[in-house]
Amino acid sequence: MGRTKTARTIYIDNEQIEALKRLSQRTKVPQSVYVREALDMLLEKYSEQLKFDFKAPYRVSGDSSLPERKE
Numbered sequence: 001m002g003r004t005k006t007a008r009t010i011y012i013d014n015e016q017i018e019a020l021k022r023l024s025q026r027t028k029v030p031q032s033v034y035v036r037e038a039l040d041m042l043l044e045k046y047s048e049q050l051k052f053d054f055k056a057p058y059r060v061s062g063d064s065s066l067p068e069r070k071e
Contacts, residue, residue: 024031
């Protein structure tokens, strides 16, 4: 069973939007996947300040910039 997702409205710079669109078009990976991956990386980076251990569930497979998630 998949994770429950909630819609959010955010404001993003035009340059970021254009770069995200190009990346998505070239890789055929949906923009939403990249946004969730970026949030995972941010929350993992600041997990110490937030006092919890964040496990990145949306990291794209094969991305070596973060350790593999153990289930």
